[in-house]
Amino acid sequence: MSKYEFGMSELARFAEDGYLRLGRVASTDQLQAMCDRIDEIMLGHVRYEGMPMQRDTDTGEYGQLPTRTYEESEGTLAYRRIDDLQLDPLFLGYMQHPLFREITEALVGPNVSIFRAMFMNKPAQHGTHLPWHQDVGIGWGLDSNPETTVWTALDSAAVENGCMELVRGSHKHGVINEMHFPSEDDQAKYIREEDCLYLEAEAGEAILLNNLLLHRSARNPTGKPRRAISIAYMDAATRAVETGETFPVIFGEGALTGGVLVDGAPIDGAKNDAKLTGGAPTDGALTDGAPAEGATTDDTRSPDVLEESRQ
Numbered sequence: 001m002s003k004y005e006f007g008m009s010e011l012a013r014f015a016e017d018g019y020l021r022l023g024r025v026a027s028t029d030q031l032q033a034m035c036d037r038i039d040e041i042m043l044g045h046v047r048y049e050g051m052p053m054q055r056d057t058d059t060g061e062y063g064q065l066p067t068r069t070y071e072e073s074e075g076t077l078a079y080r081r082i083d084d085l086q087l088d089p090l091f092l093g094y095m096q097h098p099l100f101r102e103i104t105e106a107l108v109g110p111n112v113s114i115f116r117a118m119f120m121n122k123p124a125q126h127g128t129h130l131p132w133h134q135d136v137g138i139g140w141g142l143d144s145n146p147e148t149t150v151w152t153a154l155d156s157a158a159v160e161n162g163c164m165e166l167v168r169g170s171h172k173h174g175v176i177n178e179m180h181f182p183s184e185d186d187q188a189k190y191i192r193e194e195d196c197l198y199l200e201a202e203a204g205e206a207i208l209l210n211n212l213l214l215h216r217s218a219r220n221p222t223g224k225p226r227r228a229i230s231i232a233y234m235d236a237a238t239r240a241v242e243t244g245e246t247f248p249v250i251f252g253e254g255a256l257t258g259g260v261l262v263d264g265a266p267i268d269g270a271k272n273d274a275k276l277t278g279g280a281p282t283d284g285a286l287t288d289g290a291p292a293e294g295a296t297t298d299d300t301r302s303p304d305v306l307e308e309s310r311q
């Protein structure tokens with residue numbers, strides 16, 4: 001058993017259920033810093049070259065999601081999704097947390113890259129209905145499917161504000177539909193009501209997800225946002241089928257540097273080629289290297305159509 005209490009029994013539970021609660025990994029200060037930073041990015045006070053930003057819909061219809069914008073993005077808290085969070089030292093620091101290193105080393109190996117590091121938002125009184133899907137398939141354009149995602153609540157997530165819902169054990173069916181979304185027939189076949197559960201989470205809580213696990217989320221009719229970040233880790237040898245390119249390395253050889261702790265300690269091993277185009281501070285990341293108290297163990301972008309399917 002490691003100091004983070006992630007060991008064989010946790011691995012076994014993850015293998016059985018397809019998800020695992022990691023507890024509050026982000027400390028209070030760190031969580032606050034990430035919440036502030038993502039709002040600064042949305043409002044345009046902090047900008048990164050090439051950071052893809054997607055506005056939320058007004059209707060909540062997934063099919064009406066707009067295409068992404070970049071540096072010229074409008075300043076508003078009404079974004080649904082922002083990718084390439086590794087460009088920001090604060091988020092890079094979080095995704096290089098020692099607990100995630102340990103977990104990905106056990107599940108993926110020593111050299112780990114990210115397919116995506118994204119902010120997922122259900123803005124107050126908005127949010128887009130996200131249909132049942134798996135985070136794998138040819139739509140992602142990879143030569144092998146990633147299996148490990150860490151999803152972290154920035155605000156508490158509950159049924160009322162559109163928390164995730166998942167089908168426990170559904171990862172065992174393998175890839176159900178290569179284009180991401182299961183058909184109605186597949187849903188009837190693979191989604192049993194008794195296996196569905198709402199993944200309510202406290203602010204700061206991290207949850208490990210098998211990318212094959214069926215999940216979805218609803219709208220947020222409340223007056224507060226439901227913000228989260230989701231990092232898909234994979235073997236650093238994974239390549240984009242179209243271009244042959246590899247992805248940003250987070251752990252191991254050639255890992256990005258520049259992610260630092262909020263208390264000032266650098267993350268070891270960590271080059272960040274981030275180009276900050278706003279006036280934001282570039283330091284600040286994890287508050288500390290340990291999980292917060294109370295931790296439990298219980299896109300070289302493809303065409304838009306493929307990008308959307310990467311949800």
Ligand SMILES: O=C(O)CCC(=O)C(=O)O
Nearest residue numbers: 120135151164217228230
């Ligand atoms: O945060 C959500 O509502 C959905 C997140 C998701 O689908 C993911 O992280 O893969």
